[in-house]
Amino acid sequence: MIGFWTLFSKEVLRFWKVGFQTIAAPVLTAMLYLLIFAHVLEDHVRVHGLPYTAFLVPGLVMMSILQNAFANSSSSLIQSKVTGSIVFVLLPPLSYRVFWAAYVLAAVARGLVVGVGVLAVTAWFADLHFVAPGWILAFALFGGAILGTLGVVAGIWADKFDQLAAFQNFLIMPLTFLSGVFYSIHSLPAFWQQVSTYNPVFYMIDGFRYGFFGVSDVSPWTSLAVVGVCFALLAALTLALLQRGYKLRM
Amino acid sequence: MTVPAIRVSGVAKHFGSVCALDGVDLEIAGGEFFGLLGPNGAGKTTLISALAGLVRPDAGRLEVMGHDVQADYRGARRLLGVVPQELVFDPFFSVRETLRIQSGYFGIRGNDDWIDEILHNLDLTAKADANMRALSGGMKRRVLVAQALVHRPPVIVLDEPTAGVDVELRQGLWRFIRRLNEDGHTIVLTTHYLEEAESECARIAMMKAGRIIALDTTANLLQRFGSETLSLEEVFVRVMNA
Ligand SMILES: Nc1ncnc2c1ncn2[C@@H]1O[C@H](COP(=O)(O)OP(=O)(O)OP(=O)(O)O)[C@@H](O)[C@H]1O
Ligand SMILES: [Mg+2]
Numbered sequence: 001m002i003g004f005w006t007l008f009s010k011e012v013l014r015f016w017k018v019g020f021q022t023i024a025a026p027v028l029t030a031m032l033y034l035l036i037f038a039h040v041l042e043d044h045v046r047v048h049g050l051p052y053t054a055f056l057v058p059g060l061v062m063m064s065i066l067q068n069a070f071a072n073s074s075s076s077l078i079q080s081k082v083t084g085s086i087v088f089v090l091l092p093p094l095s096y097r098v099f100w101a102a103y104v105l106a107a108v109a110r111g112l113v114v115g116v117g118v119l120a121v122t123a124w125f126a127d128l129h130f131v132a133p134g135w136i137l138a139f140a141l142f143g144g145a146i147l148g149t150l151g152v153v154a155g156i157w158a159d160k161f162d163q164l165a166a167f168q169n170f171l172i173m174p175l176t177f178l179s180g181v182f183y184s185i186h187s188l189p190a191f192w193q194q195v196s197t198y199n200p201v202f203y204m205i206d207g208f209r210y211g212f213f214g215v216s217d218v219s220p221w222t223s224l225a226v227v228g229v230c231f232a233l234l235a236a237l238t239l240a241l242l243q244r245g246y247k248l249r250m
Numbered sequence: 251m252t253v254p255a256i257r258v259s260g261v262a263k264h265f266g267s268v269c270a271l272d273g274v275d276l277e278i279a280g281g282e283f284f285g286l287l288g289p290n291g292a293g294k295t296t297l298i299s300a301l302a303g304l305v306r307p308d309a310g311r312l313e314v315m316g317h318d319v320q321a322d323y324r325g326a327r328r329l330l331g332v333v334p335q336e337l338v339f340d341p342f343f344s345v346r347e348t349l350r351i352q353s354g355y356f357g358i359r360g361n362d363d364w365i366d367e368i369l370h371n372l373d374l375t376a377k378a379d380a381n382m383r384a385l386s387g388g389m390k391r392r393v394l395v396a397q398a399l400v401h402r403p404p405v406i407v408l409d410e411p412t413a414g415v416d417v418e419l420r421q422g423l424w425r426f427i428r429r430l431n432e433d434g435h436t437i438v439l440t441t442h443y444l445e446e447a448e449s450e451c452a453r454i455a456m457m458k459a460g461r462i463i464a465l466d467t468t469a470n471l472l473q474r475f476g477s478e479t480l481s482l483e484e485v486f487v488r489v490m491n492a
Contacts, residue, residue, distance in 0.1 A: 001357075002354055002357045002358070002359055003354065003355050003356070003357050005354070006351055006353075006354025006355055007354075007355065010351050010354075013342070013343075014342050017342055018342075080340070083338060083339075083340075083341075084334075084336050084338035085338045085339060085340045087304065087334050087336075087338060088338075088340065088351075088352060088355070088397065089355065090302075090303070090304055091302055091303075091304070091327060091330075091332055092327060092352070092355035092356050092401075093323070093324035093325075093327040093328050093356065093357075094355055095324065245306060249303060249304055249305065249306055250265070250299075250304070250305050250306065
């Protein structure tokens with residue numbers, strides 16, 4: 001247990017010490033999205049009967065949680081692999097489960113800190129409700145854990161920073177941008193609606209938004225089931241990789 | 251029969267077409283001061299990495315005080331302290347933070363008394379609160395040694411601990427390691443400074459191309475080529491060219 005707490009708090013300290021870059025910067029980015037999109041669309045678009053800005057805020061919060069959870073575990077791992085300091089966690093008697101749990105929970109922590117930051121600055125621009133806080137929390141945790149785990153896989157798989165950037169730019173970014181952060185999928189043509197239902201991130205965002213307004217594209221229970229299954233599968237895969245020492249123990 | 255500190259049997263390891271370890275057998279008893287010598291690329295670091303679980307051998311087994319490094323990896327790693335050859339550090343933390351974190355990984359909290367003692371012995375006390383980035387190369391090396399010792403491992407493996415360390419500190423380092431050895435810790439070290447190995451190690455293995463080609467007490471090795479008194483360096487050269 002001490003081993004887990006040490007690794008977890010080291011990972012939290014790592015992003016906390018450079019908070020300007022790991023917390024403030026993504027909060028600013030989300031703020032810019034809000035200002036631009038809300039300015040352009042607020043008077044023209046309503047989604048689920050909500051003003052556009054109100055609709056957008058939960059999506060931006062969730063997108064920030066997801067992207068930052070991924071960024072935390074993946075960048076920490078690739079950095080310690082490239083510098084070699086990964087040996088400091090490979091030499092001690094930390095089990096692969098502890099390794100996974102510590103990196104993922106620290107990623108969730110970063111996601112939540114950024115998410116709360118984004119919420120705090122964007123809430124001023126919209127009339128928000130918190131109809132079902134339990135759903136908000138559940139999707140925030142699951143979403144952060146899924147992307148944090150994906151970050152562990154990416155960080156272990158990548159040998160160089162540009163491989164990690166490719167993972168981020170060609171997988172994580174499209175999945176999060178095309179997930180209904182900026183629109184309801186009901187506004188899409190039938191084909192793209194269908195495609196969206198294969199994107200797990202769509203369910204994270206849709207369920208998360210349900211917690212604010214009590215409206216969503218699909219039932220939050222469906223979303224929770226999809227997200228829960230995704231998490232279980234990805235966690236099992238990642239633990240199997242870690243147990244084999246994939247790319248960490250040659 | 252007492253359990254050896256380290257037991258290596260039939261260990262082989264290939265990296266692609268390179269054969270880094272070619273069937274290594276080795277037993278090191280508890281309390282020994284043991285030297286692992288060999289030219290660049292002989293396989294010393296690979297052997298140490300296999301012992302530490304950083305490298306998975308293709309064949310053979312390794313044990314630390316009877317604990318198999320694969321099957322009982324947690325038991326083995328608790329007993330082993332490794333100073334890696336590469337000069338690595340985590341730039342986010344100070345020296346003291348680094349050592350506290352390393353203690354925590356081994357399940358130890360409130361380790362400051364021992365950390366202070368290590369810092370003192372490695373002449374790092376003045377740098378305790380300096381960021382790792384702000385240290386010179388030799389100081390970083392000493393922090394690596396300190397990190398390997400936080401959990402008071404009974405078996406200590408040092409992969410070129412004195413590379414880049416100045417004379418005075420090298421002597422201080424050896425004093426400290428000798429004392430640990432006198433207190434019962436098993437010491438295994440690699441070095442390219444053969445006078446160091448000659449003066450510190452009681453027993454020596456010489457490796458070449460993934461094999462151990464000489465293994466004996468230092469005294470016996472020095473007499474290996476007849477009565478003429480050779481230095482360990484001269485013996486080493488003859489063994490390698492034999
Ligand atoms: N990760 C790796 N991938 C490919 N080859 C490797 C790897 N690690 C070691 N080798 C090869 O294995 C052989 C043994 O290397 P090793 O690092 O064990 O040598 P060494 O005895 O420690 O040498 P040195 O004195 O230079 O530290 C070398 O030929 C090396 O190139
Ligand atoms: Mg080496």
